[in-house]
Amino acid sequence: MLEVRALNCERNDRLLFRDLSFTLEAGQVLQVKGGNGSGKTTLLRIICGLNDSYRGELFWHGAPLGEQRDAFYAGLLYIGHRVAVNRVLSPLENLRWSSRLHHPADDGRIRGALGQIGLAGYEDSPCYSLSAGQYQRVSLARLLLHGGDLWVLDEPFTTLDTRGVALLENLVGRHAESGGAVLITTHHKLTLPGLRALTLGVAR
Amino acid sequence: MFDGIQFNSLGEFLAMGGYAFNVWSVYALFAIFLVANLALPLRKRRRILREQRRRLAAGAGREEDGAADRAGWEVSRQPGARAAGWEKRNDEAASAQ
């Protein structure tokens, strides 16, 4: 599905990774590991096209990614560590908007997804009144709503409680099983079938 | 060729027909402008090269070390992952709602 070939990235004159190559096929989960500053987030942002100070090639379904941005974005679901949830809007209003950018969903489905993610009863309260974990869960509801073949998740576990962690791990597992692919950065120990790990910042 | 000169004396030249201040201030500004924008880059160049030499003398090649050696990476398969690990958690999460 996604192939990364000979990726080089420099930040502030420091080489983050050299000749990084890997592939991510349907049904696979790849956990990106590495210490702080090893370039995990940078790698994810490069793949998503949010950062273009790199050398190397990216392929999406076998063809160069740069030539089919729209198709790639239609199949991409990215949750950065800034989770794109507006604080003055309610979870429902946030998801109404973001689903229009991906796969339109009616209010019933959105409420259903919010219930599934553990936010039943909070659909209409402004997001600033939610706890940090609940706030993060709003973004996780997008995983249920927006479809997308490739999930790119940057530190999605940071503020979640154990139940939230289990829920997300479950979502990731199910997505892989149904033919999706997941690229995830976390320090959390994942227990998933066929999990692979990419460790950055290894001494050569 | 000096026939073409428009002034009969140095004093006349400096007086500029009564517009000495205007004419000479423009030419003075122009001269300062030219000299400044040529001299300052040249001075900066000398400073840059001097700093570069000092840096080289202080620690020849030290920048090279440490810059690239943590740019490695490895892909590994995690054997420890249980096959149905996530399914069980699914039930837990659902019952916890």
Add this chain to the structure above:
Amino acid sequence: MAGGWQWFHRLGSPKWFYEKTTRWLPWLWGAMALFLTVGLVWALLFLPEDYQQGHTSRILVVHVAVAGASLSFFPLMAVAGTVTLVWRMKLADMVARNAAPLGAWFSFLTLATGSIWGSVSWGTWWEWTDSRLVSMLFQFFLLLGVISLRAAIENTETAARACALLSIVGCINVVVIKYSVDWWNTLHQPSSPISMEVGSPNGPEFWVATVVMIVAVYLFLAVSLILATRNEILQRESGAQWVRELALEAG
């Protein structure tokens, strides 16, 4: 990513530029010195007294030359900006980065000399009804905007692209400002008793002197910009082997 353009990148590599300009610079210096000397001597000594403006026409030789060169900065920065945005050429940004302050100096000098000339011809140091000075003032402001944007962004590459975009927008804007100020000006015809019939001295001698001065100023622009760009190259490429060797040689 853009494999087909690699020759272009090589062409625009800082090292290539540095080596080429090392060869060009003596010639440019020489030409600049020649034209500047001829232009200055001509303008100060040989230019006949204008029948209307007397010796103040000598001011105009400098003013017109500097003003003409000032107008080339936004187009220059817009072209460099396009190259930066499309081809990611570092060299283009190094030129653009140094062009902005130099352009601001040029604009300022244009305003200053224009104002000094105006103090004789118009009887006032600043005249809003002269549309050229007014548009130059706004070009000056826009250049200051580019400079302050550059200063505000820490990341070199982000700053390069942001300033590139602003230069392109600014270039379009300068043209629109120029025409709208001209228009505005025609509607605010002088109502004061000061004669605005300025015109430029029309003698052929004046124009020959001015053309020589224009060439001199453009050569100066080139030399100054090249010197500043070479400094930029030395700073940004300070880790490269050829810069180290150069530093040692120069010492």
Add this chain to the structure above:
Amino acid sequence: MSQASAAAAFIATLRRDLLISLKRRNDILNPFMFFIIVVSLFPIGVSPDSAMLRQIAAGVIWIAVLLASMLSMDGLYRSDYEDGTLEQLLLSSMPLYLLVFAKNIAHWLVSGLPVILVSPLLAYMLALPAEGYLTLVASLLLGTPVVGMLGSIAVALTVGLGSRGLILAVITVPMSVPVLIFGTLAVQNALAGGLPLGYLALLGAMLALTICLAPVATAAALRISVN
């Protein structure tokens, strides 16, 4: 699952931004109050003489509009940048041009339109003759979106900066000069008894040009800033 359409994304973005503005009323109200206060300073600072005020009325209102829009624009993309919404905008398969344009329209509706609606009242207080009202409002209707969209480029360029200071104003104000010129000329022309259609047409042309180009530049600027 139905496919998302560009039109739906456009409308959803417009609605979202309007909703946010509605919930953060102070962000709209403060620039609006600033506008009124600035205008009311002129009679005190310049002269209360209505003959004098009449001459400067159009210019005063236009300048106050420019200043107020600088103030309201500052937050245009800030919260979106901080909470990661901008990243989602860039990663959408929808044309970024449309999404940016939707945000610009929403911003104009909440910051430009109220100012325009209240401008006749302020024009009256500045003793602008009645012939000028219609032209003033028309020129503001055509000119303020241009100012807003030009400002949007500058905001997008500076959105990631910690210390923005007055950089936004330094960049945007000179760029707004043509709009100021034709806006005030139109009113003066109307006061002189002319039919200022020519100036309004020029403002309209500027608006058309800005609609075509400014969101493209803003989109590019957002990509640069998020990078």
